[in-house]
Amino acid sequence: MASHSPVPRVHRVDCVVVGAGVVGAMITQQLARRGVRVVLIDRAPGIGGGCSYANAAIVAPHHVTPLATPALLREAPIQMLRRPPAVRMQPDPSILSWAGSLMASATPRRAHLAGERLSRLAAESTRLHCLLADEGLSPTLRKTGAIDVYLRSPRRRRADLLSFERLQAIEPALAPVAAGAHHTEEWTLESRSFVKAMLDDASRRGADVFFGMSAEQLLTEHGRVVGVAAEGTTLLADHVILAAGLGSATLAAQVGLNLPLRGGRGYVIDVAAGDHAPAMPVRIKEHRVVVTPLADRVRVCGSIEFGDERRPMDPGRAEALKTVAARVLPGLERAAVIDRWAGERPCTPDGVPVIGRSKAVENLSVAAGHGMWGMVLAPVTARMITEAIVDDVEPAEDAWLSPDRYDGRPARHHRALSPT
Known part of the structure; x- marks a missing residue:
């Protein structure tokens, strides 16, 4: 599965995924399944180094709600x-502004709209979890209630x-x-086994997975992201996906994208x-x-x-x-x-994830900010990211989950959760 051998100093691929938690692993598997040449890197020495593993090990779609309510x-x-x-x-003191934004987002109307949409995503994602288990790719998924x-x-x-x-x-x-x-409609799922299964399948399909490799810099050319610099290695790519939890915000800031995680x-x-x-x-x-x-x-x-x-x-x-x-x-x-x-x-300060391609920064996608729902929403997140990159399909949820929604223009920020 994961490689510990040296990677070439300059490596050319279609996509680089940063972050090997449940979301990043699922995105890598889905891209590889579509024939994309993909590299996944993570600074941890192996599976289990990030927040994906401090979870309740439950897939409970009916409990998925926005944080801001x-x-x-x-x-x-x-x-x-x-x-x-x-x-x-x-x-x-640094949390005060973020907490204020969270409270301002917790209006009944916004919470209702976000809750309805997250519920739909969670239901679809649970269906995808079950399909993975049917294929033998999620060995610890069990319907328990x-x-x-x-x-x-x-x-x-x-x-x-x-x-x-x-x-x-x-x-x-x-x-x-x-x-x-x-x-009755709830499942248990152990996250380490899930990540390993996704990375094993991705590797069988040609993906390269490197642990112990930290993304240091997003590389740009003429305002477009063209790759990642990672500890002496240059990973050139047509697209970069940030799925590194809080680390996604630091990398996004390098190219002027605000992710207030x-x-x-x-x-x-x-x-x-x-x-x-x-x-x-x-x-x-x-x-x-x-x-x-x-x-x-x-x-x-x-x-x-x-x-x-x-x-x-x-x-x-x-x-x-x-x-x-x-x-x-x-x-x-x-x-x-x-x-x-x-x-x-x-x-996030509006309580819903960041999922999708940035329109402000070309060739960059983000899949982060899932809060407590990363495990539940990983499959549907991976499908949305994969379809956007491979099929050039913008999901209906694009506006309210967009990584560009924190650009400082309140009207656009509120429009993202208006009725469609």
């Missing part, structure tokens, strides 16, 4: 006061809420809870699997904690923190997630810890 404005102060806090804003649980009865009455007794009949590992809901740090703690493991994912709604059973471990994931992305990981935050999870799944309390992880989910 009225619910965020209502619930964030409450979530900040919880113990442990599900939302945290670290003291950092999932359960939402509430430690206290929700204030709003909901027809789908079940009693604890009915929930326990579905998931025997549960401790008493006030209420919950069962969702900030990290929403998420924490993961993996514990050993055993008889205590649930049969399906369990979401603890008040605390925004997700517990997901995988083949060899149980993953506990949650929290979103904004602030200085360079600050070190706080191991106590991961341990706190395990404590919350054990209130609902008591068997986890004594489970041995396998790993702790934190990753910066790249988030």
